[in-house]
Ligand SMILES: Nc1ncnc2c1ncn2[C@@H]1O[C@H](COP(=O)(O)OP(=O)(O)O)[C@@H](O)[C@H]1O
């Protein structure tokens with residue numbers, strides 16, 4: 001179902017994105033060992049990756065790095081997330097043979113089948129030695145093993161005293177493991193770059209080549225077809241006006257479009273776009289509120305831009321008026337950079353603006 005609110009996992013459920021699937025395949029076959037898959041929230045990154053992994057036939061593990069937060073970004077957490085991903089992989093039964101000789105690996109048996117555990121206290125086996133085995137596996141089969149990490153910007157929290165710098169692992173793999181490829185994805189594009197630091201001489205990944213796929217929103221025509229097709233699947237036929245209104249308001253972001261479709265089908269009513277918009281704005285507002293808590297100017301900056309004050313001096317003047325005090329240029333600049341890094345704002349020709357209309361609307365309410 002096109003309007004299923006979860007990330008899609010197969011071509012049958014995924015609308016279009018044929019070009020993107022093909023590009024990913026080319027990157028894997030001919031490109032760099034590091035592939036980045038980028039785009040704003042709800043554009044369909046997770047759906048694209050899961051579909052690609054399921055359809056392309058490469059051996060892979062899929063990790064959602066947000067899971068690391070549950071374990072306080074600890075080493076135990078990293079090992080846990082790895083062992084879960086390996087246990088769930090499409091080729092688990094075959095890679096067991098490659099992993100079981102490693103010190104610290106424990107193959108477990110339960111009602112649901114086999115599992116795998118690592119002795120994280122002793123850091124055995126090391127993450128790189130696990131990757132070495134996966135590389136062997138792929139080499140023996142003349143294929144690539146895809147280590148896929150969604151929300152990869154979260155890996156930056158692993159850094160620090162007595163922790164693991166995941167970039168070191170990637171750099172080692174890049175240099176030595178010919179049949180391993182990393183696919184990293186994330187909405188917070190700037191944060192991902194800040195973490196990977198390809199341009200910083202002291203970064204383990206300095207100067208490494210990467211391939212980049214940027215996922216764009218649907219065009220107006222694609223959005224219309226998306227809604228028409230989804231409603232057709234559900235046996236409903238909305239009028240042209242209904243579709244056009246939704247498409248205008250939801251701005252080509254698949255996540256919002258499918259959310260509208262899902263609600264309309266569920267309530268058997270098309271006339272709910274305002275309600276859906278309201279829910280979407282609330283969701284965005286929740287996210288903005290989290291950001292606002294981290295600094296005293298964010299609220300004013302976001303509001304100023306939402307109200308149309310988009311260049312530096314207008315933003316600065318608004319913030320100063322609303323806070324009633326002088327604002328330090330450097331702090332204001334850093335705040336704007338952070339909002340760009342979080343993929344909330346973009347900057348073009350010295351004008352700052354929201355990337356997603358829904359976030360602009362949400363910001364008017366903060
Ligand atoms: N190409 C697509 N076809 C159908 N549904 C999609 C497509 N892209 C995204 N969606 C839907 O939009 C929502 C957000 O997609 P998701 O893959 O989670 O985005 P992201 O990972 O970029 O935040 C999900 O409900 C998903 O089912």
Ligand SMILES: [Mg+2]
Pocket residue numbers: 045046047150
């Ligand atoms: Mg996602």
